Amino acid sequence: MSVEFGFRLFETDNCARRGEVLTSRGTIHTPAFMPVGTQATVKAMYPGHVRSSGTDILLGNSYHLMLRPGAERVARLGGLHQFMNWPYPILTDSGGFQIMSLSTLCKITEDGVLFRSHIDGAQHMLTVEKAVNIQFLLGADIQMQLDECVAFPCHQDKLTQAMHRSLRWAERAQIAFGNKPTQALFAIVQGGISEEIRIESAHSLRSMDFKGYAIGGLAVGESQKDMLRILDVTIPLLPKNKPRYLMGVGTPEDILFAVARGIDMFDCVLPTRAGRHGHAYTRLGRLNLRNACHAEDSRPLDPESDCPAANGYSRAYLHHLFKAEEMLGAMILTWANIAYYQKLMSDIRLAIKEKRFTAFTEMTHYDWKMEKKKPSGKN
């Protein structure tokens, strides 16, 4: 297939929007949640279960993949989709964010980022152009530009400089990316929690006409209130006919609030990481399966879920698996969490379609409080 990359907007409900991103490898129904497949695997999940849980698109981390197994090796093996048994859309990040958070040395120049691998200490230089090329080698359907990620909190001057550099890098990335009708390169709006800097970034990037726009540098330690304030000033400046991606977000609540403001795409390690640590996200709230209150609870996580991981094992069993440090606990909860997130996204899309997103948000918030209100359910 060689479907041209595109975005269709179906309905809006206040600022919330429902649509679809078209790619050669399939359609992404938006608002969409992208599970994170850092090292060419969504941790503890078979790719078939990721798909059957309702996932349209995965995120891959260029930083990890360029170091191991290496982008050239992935290319020789047929690209990331074939390598990891995921024939559906993949978005890759540029590698910048993880270099800045994981590698030991990290020196930013106008050219790019000099860093040491966290695996073997080897020195690498990631330029803007190399980031584009690595993502080509991986075979990404959607690429992200290299940007300069600053720590939070950050001085206004440093923030402005980093944003300006990210703008210059966006231009270089666009040139390096060239004209690829079936793939997309997204720009990243930066500027921390400064409204002025965000506004300048969004304005400038918009004029460069990217196929999609991400908002980066949020969910890095600022309050939810600050995050939403930045969304409120940034989103209206982005083109309506392009997908909008809020990077690294977030909790189910963050997602509801960001969808309400017009975000179309999300990624976050939360459902997978929480699953590995014994935390379950359900329709009726979050549970810590390590807690003793679950030790003799014969109820499944959610009997109304369609997901075998959420409806097929008792809480008592999951409690036991985590106490006994058995891998199956992480496997079941990761699957159940991804299924919950994707069910939430599908419910969100339906609510927008039916113009009842505000009511849906209220009801969902109400439901999330149920687990705390119910008796512990000893059998």
Next chain:
Amino acid sequence: MSVEFGFRLFETDNCARRGEVLTSRGTIHTPAFMPVGTQATVKAMYPGHVRSSGTDILLGNSYHLMLRPGAERVARLGGLHQFMNWPYPILTDSGGFQIMSLSTLCKITEDGVLFRSHIDGAQHMLTVEKAVNIQFLLGADIQMQLDECVAFPCHQDKLTQAMHRSLRWAERAQIAFGNKPTQALFAIVQGGISEEIRIESAHSLRSMDFKGYAIGGLAVGESQKDMLRILDVTIPLLPKNKPRYLMGVGTPEDILFAVARGIDMFDCVLPTRAGRHGHAYTRLGRLNLRNACHAEDSRPLDPESDCPAANGYSRAYLHHLFKAEEMLGAMILTWANIAYYQKLMSDIRLAIKEKRFTAFTEMTHYDWKMEKKKPSGKN
């Protein structure tokens, strides 16, 4: 269902036999391999995949389960089958072997075994009667008697004493077990690698008329030659109309040799443990996926396997998953190994049925050498 426990012998091919063990929870096609579900889970596998790989019966470890989550708790939660989502037959061991290998204190008296938990150091006394009761609480379809397991190698005197004690314990276990038509208690022949002691053990246990007979105390460090010599003297003394279970065995080769001598049931951690450590058992031999030769090998483990784990991922990808310490590597290889073991058992049963087991054994040994002969298969 309340099917009476039983054993039917269909064919013999020299000493190899094909039959079935009948239980309320389903039929066990013999020769059968029982994957080990130590802590109420076959490590790294969903129970549905254990089943779809061709598993008729699982082994559960009483020692682990009595300590965590506790046999009473499992009983309150509906028994081990319900607890671990495995509605098919389960055999439980008595706990003795693991107490003697895992716990810090281990004092054997005529009454039973005094030991400390390896989890919290708490002191427990496991008597013969308690071992039976724990297995009742778990809901085992097949129970094993408590026996005294000695270290290998072991002095003749000690070996004789332990065997005699195990005989006395067998009688007590039989009394404690009582008359349970739908369940079975198996006796365990002991005696290390001493033919005289094995003969006495087998003779005495046979006269007690158990529903099944296990051979214990092998695969504990002796040579394969010694193991087969002991099988050769022991098996002819066991009743033909009862299932014979060789405990803790073994490699695919051990299984072929033991089936040839008339063994019906096996259990071993090898396919699951090997899978977690990057080793794959296939039709064409054993592979270590950590080896660099697999790094760019795009072939699956075995394109002719019916198992999605064995035919659906490249060796290069599996190599990457183990290098990157991703859980999915252990998940895929464990599944592929259990599927290989069960395919081997099903091929063994067919070969016995068609009276060509010797030729099958030769061909299988020939095939196992193929991986070493083939080019490494760079793509």
